[in-house]
Amino acid sequence: MTKVKKYWKGIEELENSPEFRKSVENEFPEELPVDKFLGNDALADTSTNRRDFLKFLGFGVTAATIAACETPVNKAIPYLNKPEEITPGIANWYASTYADGNDYASILVKTREGRPIKIEGNKLSPVTKGAVNARINSSVLSLYDSARLKNPLAKKTAATWAEVDKEIKSQLEAIAAKGGKIRILSNSIISPTTIKAITDFAAKYPGTEQVTYDAVSYSGILKANQANFGSAIIPDYHFEKAEVIVSFGADFLVNWLASVEYAGQYGQTRNPKNGKMSRHFQFETTLSVTGSNADVRVAIKPSEQGLAVLALYNIIAKAKGAATYDAGIADEYKEKLQEAASELLAAKGSLVVCGSNDTNVQFVVNAINSLLGNYGNTIDTATPVYLKQGDDAKMEALVAEMNAGSVDGIIIYGVNPVYTYGEKFASALSKVKLKISFADREDETASLVDYVCPDNHYLESWNDANPKKGQYSLGQPTISPLFDTRQAQESLLKWAGIETSYHDYLKANWQTTVGASWEASLHDGFYSVPVAQVAAEPVKPAAVAATTETPAAPATDISSAAAALRKGVSAGTTELQVYIKTGLGDGSQANNPWLQELPDPISKVTWDNYVTMSPKQMAELGLSRLERGDDNADVVEVTANGVTVKAPAFPQPGQKYGTVGLALGYGRTAAGKTADGIGANAYQFVSVVDGNATYAAYDVTVKATGEKYQIAATQTHHTLMGREAIVKETTLTEYLKDPKSGNPQVKLQTTNHGKQPVKDINLWRDHDLKLGHLWGLSIDLNSCIGCGSCVTSCTSENNVAVVGKDEIRRSREMHWLRIDRYYSSDMTEDIAAEKGMGAIDKFTEMEAASENPQVSFQPLMCQHCNHAPCETVCPVAATTHSLEGLNMMAYNRCIGTRYCANNCPYKVRRFNWFKYSDNEQFDFNMNDDLGKMVLNPDVVVRSRGVMEKCSLCVQQIQAGKLTAKKEGRKIKDGDIQTACASACPTNAITFGDLNDETTLVSKLSKDDRSYNLLEEVGTQPNVYYQTKVRNVKESA
């Protein structure tokens, strides 16, 4: 017998216990949890068995299939009583006003079937002249923000207006009865009728006082002017009259004061055609949009700003024979300051502005402007600007008052101080008995109050505005309130016992105080009164004291200010500059996905703020400089004034060595799902010094944490690497010698007949371009300031999807129009040749931007090539050429091979990697019934798997042609505007018919500065660029 080895499966088998034997007999060691599976007993009683289930399944599938073949029953529900002005399918335009306490613009609102879908500038307005910025044209999406409150809240629970009014009124009356204090905390109110409503409210409740608080404060200027002119005003600046502009940290093209207006004025001075251009000096810490447009940019530390201003004063004062004061400025700035000063002195009109909020600095700036004779020329004190009225000292006093428990009631209107002013405000707020907020959402502040009485969105409201003396504009609702909200002014009137609607109240006030025809003003959107005729200042904002006769120029005794500046600040090795980004601004519209996804004009980063640092300093600290597309930024801890913030470090060429920058507007915690948790709150570093908010910290420590953070930038390569045909540029001196300078004709050698112009070398069968229209664009790189207004305007017009940070990291942004930003490099072909460098070394060095680079912006959309490489490779002819020069894209034909995108030399084609609408993964406005109301019904929402790109707003072209046909006339130049052209504040983009010789665009396309991008490729685009002309001296 063979011995069979016995193996046990386990100790249980060896022991062979009765339990084990029982379990062996059972094949499945555990009972199948059938009961659990079925869940409830009721299922066992049902008559549905497996066969029935299959029957139902089969029936369901068949029914669905058959139903799919049925004619869809679509309902068409007409109006019962059609309003006369509405014709379905035709847009209505209304003139209105955007004023949010930061930006002001007279606007036109496009509505379709009662829904506002697009904001454009009002070209008739004498103030903004049709300019808008990214924040303004994106504001239409904020209307459809689902984070907005849908009804009033009382003690955090939903309530009705009747309940809320009753409770608030009784409490206000109780406060008034005992002589208690009520405070209305608001941003700068430029609406005369709102001020009247507040006055009426204060008349009913005598303890009421209004406190103006601006999150981004200009109280330094107001106080300096108070000292100089006896009234706290901001004068009207005229950049268009200035031959030399010197700005100390004022980002006046996109953020500072009335930037929308200034951008247009600045654009006027940048046309070399007239033989001259303004010369622009910028002394600043973090590279700003304004700084990147400057002819001379000097990076300085925040602590040196005051001294630099004083040093400039000294040079000018010396020349003018006025008193000078020792500035003690570092030697490195002396040369540029001297250059600026001598040019200022030589110029007929000049302007010196400063972004500092320090009264002393502004005092010296006034003195400089006074010495230069700019008052009455480029600075108009007779026309005060009312956009900013906040006094930081008064806000401090209010918080002290609240902490002392002496404020009985507070009404918060248009501001979010818990976010912008900080926790100090939250604790002070808790000591106020009656807390009311007009916030449109339960934001950081509104979540701490007793009653939230949500204000309408501005597109749902009546309002007026008085941005500067003599200029009035009206805001009108373009849609009924979407939710159960009420205009803040109406709430105030109601509580004051005035039962008229705000519309009637406004109309009466407009007619009596402004004295203009209501209908005409409503149609135009604005009304202007010559300043001299604004007799008794009928509608002066509360914070602006009465001005009688303003002196033409301020006194120039600045000794005390100079002494204060000279004393300086105790600066450490590293300083912090808090700055404003073009997209988010002060952060009030942070929950707007279009603005979050708008790449920052300078850094090209989306969806984040970050610590900007000089690349040199980052190398010293061992931080990643994000080279070659690396997006893993090192997280650093920035500590200043006892506050520590963690944020990724971002290498910013042009950032002053020894400084860091952090943008405002991020780090929201209660703005809504889009904004919450994104970035760090830079307001924490804002401190109040000498009664003014200071947007800098002078002793900062920056420490690496070892953590990594992925940032999403749309551009990761920053220099042109010696390529000359992309951004062509020249200097003013060269341009005046030869208008074609910097724009040589591109010639290529193909045969032994020598070099030929590219246009003559042709592999293609030409389209007949002479027939009918030939649409084209001309983009003046000299006027383009890179602000990004065109990008959001395009997004709004063409239903461009928001894809979110993660997709942008994968380079899958959908923007049809991008603005490429290039830095100059210290290494050029010439230098490399001189040094005899090898190609690898040369290109390695070319990749790095200069420490303080020259910057160029280049808006790039589909170039609508007449020899389009994309058209050739499409296997299904989904992209084809039209007789009118358009490169067309038929989405329904596209099968998504992406050959076209690969073959496009401009990389302007965008692929729909996903379905971005109705997709939980892309939870932005297109995944939301409310957010979808912003979509333009004339443009298809693209689906997954198709390519898309700039159509040159073909819907506008078609509509413009149709109007002309119906009216039986030729198309007038300017009749048709693309979204980008209409949104450009500096008119850098011009659209029109290239075949019509009378149009501006056809003239521009034949200009000496005009060129096609990558001309040597032979694509023959219909988009033309104009050479950038820098007003720099040859020595540079």
Place this chain on the structure above:
Amino acid sequence: MHTKLTKVFFPLFFLFFLTFSFTAKAVDGEKLFKQNCSACHKLDDKKLTGPGLKGVFDRVPQPAEEWLYKWIKDNAALRASGDAYANKVYNDFGKIPMSSFTHLSDDEIKAIIAVIKAGPPAPPTPVATAPGAEPAQAPKGNTMLYVLLGLTILFLILINVLSGVKRSLQTLVNEKEGLPAPAELGAWGEIKYWMAHNKGIVALGVIIGFLWISKIGWDALMGIGVYQGYQPEQPIAFSHQVHAGQNGINCVYCHSGAEKGKTAGIPSANVCMNCHKAVQEGKLTGTKEIAKIYAALDYDPNTGKYGNNPKPIQWVKVHNLPDHVYFNHSQHTVAGKQECKTCHGAIDSMTVAKQHSPLTMGWCIECHRTTEVQTAGNGNGYYDYIHATYKDKFKGQPITVEKMGGLECAKCHY
């Protein structure tokens, strides 16, 4: 190669229609009357919203033509001037003001007055054969089928008989020659036998059959989403035949968007009420259907008052274009001067509106290929400009919509 590709692959549609149906600008009084007056006035003595115009020349202050001219041009001004008769008419007809026609030229108003003077046209003689033609045709189609079916059966019997005869003869011949009788194959066996000996014919038959079935399948697939003839039931039995046909109301009186924008639009209920405030009983359905308009508006015809519980009418959309197509009515009706019926068929004879055209891309393109654009000399500045660039290249050739880019993708798809 390129142009050939264009022809083959790029057949897409476009909005420019212009026809050569553009007629000389003679004043057509009847058309003007139909467009401007017929919604409220009949030429006989029947009242609509306004009075019937029979005998109007005897009623109004004399000289009648002069008075009528003033009244038509701007009746509000005439009333304001204190004209007694004008005010009387206004008050008699429920103070519903008549529209002013200040935009009409003197000639046009005179032409309208001439039409009123001429009175109602003689009632058209009914087309006697029309009702009878339809039933007569139906059996005709069926008869053909029956005849074919009968013939088929006859032939089958014939084949059977003949093959029986053949087999009997074969049996006889075989018997004579001493061979065994041919095997009894049966009907199916016979067919198999025949097929085995006629492979070429069978193969041909199979191929033809396959192609035929493929064609049916292809046509069925191509028909998906094509709803030509779609005629849904509507919430109100509105008859275009009565309104547009018998009453001769101009299409754009109700579908006013057709000349303004992309959608022709379904008229809002207040447009219905322009007439149905007065016309409270319909020709076909009496008060039943008109009551639905009143219900929608919460209007009480007895008191003439509107309530505050209106409910919009949910019409069923007849023409459904896909979302990815941009179509603009005004392009075709105003710029292209197309008649409504070109695409919508004889709507004025439909009691229930029906989709006349297939609304497929092929249908659009076919029209764009053949329709000629009247570019030159029609007084349209836009086309004058375009024509200047076209005339050299296409000398002597008709300029069709296609030549102007009417088949390009981005004319309708964006």
